[in-house]
Amino acid sequence: MSFDYDLFVIGGGSGGVRAARLAAAEAGARVGLAEEYRMGGTCVIRGCVPKKLMVFASGYPRAFDDARAYGWAVEAGGFDWTAFRARLDAELDRLESVYRSNLSRAGVEVFDTRAALEDAHKVRLSTGEVKTAKHILIATGGAPFVPEFDGAEHVITSNEVFKLDALPKKMLIVGGGYIACEFACILNGLGVEMTQYYRGAQILRGFDEEARGHIAGAMRDDGIDLRVGTTVQRIDRVEDGLWVKSTDGHDAIYDKVMYATGRKPNTAGLGLEEAGVRLARSGAVEVDAYSQTSVPSIYAVGDVTDRVNLTPVAIREGAAFVETVFKANPTRPDHRQVPGAVFTQPELGAVGLTEEEARAQGAIEVYATAFRPMQSGFAGREDRVLMKLIVCADTRKVLGCHIVADHAGEMIQLAGVAIKMGATKEDFDRTVAVHPTMAEELVTMKAPARTG
Structure with a gap:
């Protein structure tokens, strides 16, 4: 059977775009992609990126207070939301154009329209056009969930x-x-x-x-x-x-x-069940370890599968899909020990098991410390940092790391490398501290705070 495309992707978020671009540029596949809203998906347009820019904006009042404590004569005016939003919108426009340019350079044909499945190899666009593809990838992400109640x-x-x-x-x-x-x-x-x-x-x-x-x-x-x-x-x-x-x-x-x-997978109205694709009770697309659905020609990656709902994970799943389907290199996306950060103030960075999860699996040692960091302490703030390592009592491997501090997201990325490599507590101990830093506490905690 002759197809219009080797791959048709429904969804222009991080996972779908990565899969489309790699399949076209590295595997020489004929690729089509449909996105009904804006290219870049939740993360770029209405998630991680604009949120992090708002995090930066919201930190300046505290920075101004600290600056005065450090001897600077500064006065903060009122926050101009209109001016900030204009710059934010311009930055999102720029990022979307980058996504589009990357797809165009790779040779991906983009359709700015909604798409739904007709069957295992057909996609119907909202324009009425029907496209055929040897493989179809569902990468429609998720959407905020609001429960039903009065008002x-x-x-x-x-x-x-x-x-x-x-x-x-x-x-x-x-x-x-x-x-x-x-x-x-x-x-x-x-x-x-x-x-x-x-x-x-x-x-x-x-x-x-x-x-x-x-x-x-x-x-x-x-x-x-x-x-x-x-x-x-x-x-x-x-x-x-x-x-x-x-x-x-x-x-x-x-x-x-x-x-x-909470968020729910974007699967409504896509014709998935009619095409034979099994969905979980939550509406998520059920997939195997290689992101394949119950229909062999249809795959799914990202939040629509409700596995690990993080942008970098969706990107890894998209890349693994291309390796598996277009490069004859069966590749499972690795969902273990994925680092993450919560951009509260202060931030929370975490990788691996929590203390509670690790304790349920066997004997552990917990190394933890809480202290006032130098920068905010000098400014007179009462903030306290938390550094925590969860260690297996038998193998000595570090099972988890949890940091509550400014810039915890930056720190947990590097801690994640060591933990992914199987570092032991003694490996951490052998590492010379960088002084004076908050992160040095990760390699200077000698006695466990508790065991169990």
Whole structure:
């Protein structure tokens, strides 16, 4: 059978673009790609990149305070959201153009339209055109999930927060995951009066318990009204804004309410089940270790599979797909010991097992220290850094590393290399400290804080 393409990709995010570009440029495949919104996906357009730029912007009030403590005569004016947003939009336009240029140079044909499956080898575009392909890759990512409740139509999500015409004076964020916590810190830093509700007992479920508690304390110390065991019962629009009735009786009026209560795979309306592709109860595309679905010609990568929902992981999955399908080199994406960071203030960096996970697997030693870092201590701030290593008592391998500190994301990337290589605690001990730094504590902790 003759096909229009060797590969047709549905979705122009990080995973889909990487797969399309590598298949075309390195394997000589004829590749088509359809994206209904903007090239770059969630990460570039309405996720990691604009969020991190907002993180940078929100850190300047603290930097100004520190500068005065260090002898600088500085005065901060008001934050100009309109000016910042204009620069942010321009930067996202630039990045999208880079994605498009890279695809064009590789020879990928791009369709700025929605696409859905007709069958195992056919894709129908919203223009009515039907394209055929030997292989189809689903890379449609995920979308924010908002539960049904009275007044849900009044809330925004992380998709809309970047497009606000003006910053609200008073805002509620509902959720306890990394997106909710990051935006609570960002908006608090930009001068918004912030409240955060989370229905669970502690924010950042899935991360190390000690690190979670450290972050929660720091957020409260920074002025965020963080309320756990609490959620919204209803929201009504009133003259002064949005009236929120909560389960803990803390009813209040806010200018904006943002929901960050999880994400769901973007699989609705793609014709997947009709084509024979099995979906999980969550709506995620079920795949094997090589990202192949229940239909042999159809594969899926990225958040739509709900494996490890991180941009670098989606990129690795896209590259592994090309190795497997187009280079005759069966390659499984490695989802073990993936480093990650939560860009709260301070940041949380983590790789490997939490203390709780490691303890459930066997005997461990926990090396941990908390201290006031030099820079903020000199400025008179009470911030405390947490450094933590989880060590297997038998093999001496470092099973996990958890850092709560400014620039924890930068530090955990390098710690991740050592842990991925199987470094032992003694390997860390043999490494000479870089002094004076926060990270030196990772190689100077000699006695375990606890065992078990």
